[in-house]
Amino acid sequence: MTTWLEGTPSEYVQARGERRWVTGGDKPVVGLDIDGTLGDYHSHFLWFAEQWLGVHMPSASEINPGMPLHKFMGVEHHIYRECKLAYRQGGLKRFMPCYDYAAELTANVRTAGASLWICTTRPYLRLDNIDPDTREWLRRNEIEYDAVIFEGVDGKSKYADLVEQVGVHRISSVTDDLPEQTADAVAQGISTVYLRDQPYNRVQAVTGKRVKSLRELWGQISEDLEVWREFND
Numbered sequence: 001m002t003t004w005l006e007g008t009p010s011e012y013v014q015a016r017g018e019r020r021w022v023t024g025g026d027k028p029v030v031g032l033d034i035d036g037t038l039g040d041y042h043s044h045f046l047w048f049a050e051q052w053l054g055v056h057m058p059s060a061s062e063i064n065p066g067m068p069l070h071k072f073m074g075v076e077h078h079i080y081r082e083c084k085l086a087y088r089q090g091g092l093k094r095f096m097p098c099y100d101y102a103a104e105l106t107a108n109v110r111t112a113g114a115s116l117w118i119c120t121t122r123p124y125l126r127l128d129n130i131d132p133d134t135r136e137w138l139r140r141n142e143i144e145y146d147a148v149i150f151e152g153v154d155g156k157s158k159y160a161d162l163v164e165q166v167g168v169h170r171i172s173s174v175t176d177d178l179p180e181q182t183a184d185a186v187a188q189g190i191s192t193v194y195l196r197d198q199p200y201n202r203v204q205a206v207t208g209k210r211v212k213s214l215r216e217l218w219g220q221i222s223e224d225l226e227v228w229r230e231f232n233d
């Protein structure tokens with residue numbers, strides 16, 4: 001796992017034979033994904049792909065439930081992979097559009113006394129500009145956070161890492177745009193999982209409570225944190 005920790009961890013504990021960072025004491029933890037949740041990745045990537053491939057791309061607002069992105073784009077999978085690599089290597093992640101209310105949401109979460117963990121599947125060790133580009137995007141868009149979890153290099157999912165690092169009982173909620181990620185979050189024992197509504201995730205039986213905007217998400221999270229306080233203070 002790869003994690004940034006902002007500030008000095010308050011405790012470093014030995015739990016059941018495994019070493020675990022415990023940050024923020026017993027604060028509740030709110031997990032947020034970046035691409036497709038805090039930022040408009042799909043529109044930005046499709047815009048880039050149209051320039052890079054020199055062929056017309058569909059609009060990101062078109063409904064494509066459950067379709068792999070390369071099929072939606074009408075290109076073979078290896079072409080899609082090359083294009084995505086060019087997007088990442090080109091530093092495009094620095095200026096991906098940020099959704100309205102992202103900065104306010106993250107500030108509100110921390111003001112409400114929760115610890116905010118960014119959980120992304122962006123690769124950390126495979127491309128050496130991912131770390132600085134992600135930090136720069138968060139800085140530019142005034143996203144507040146306590147820690148960032150990247151895709152696990154040990155084969156674990158980002159939500160498995162989050163559970164391992166803070167303990168499942170502390171996780172108030174996580175929010176993601178991908179059905180496979182919300183399903184994994186539930187599989188890891190996370191009790192409250194939100195799905196950021198997107199054209200590509202409007203599939204039946206998708207896991208997670210659907211939220212259509214970051215303002216709506218804050219309404220849900222603030223209620224969750226009030227419930228948390230009632231049971232934990």
Ligand SMILES: [Mg+2]
Pocket residue numbers: 033034035036037176177178
């Ligand atoms: Mg995402």
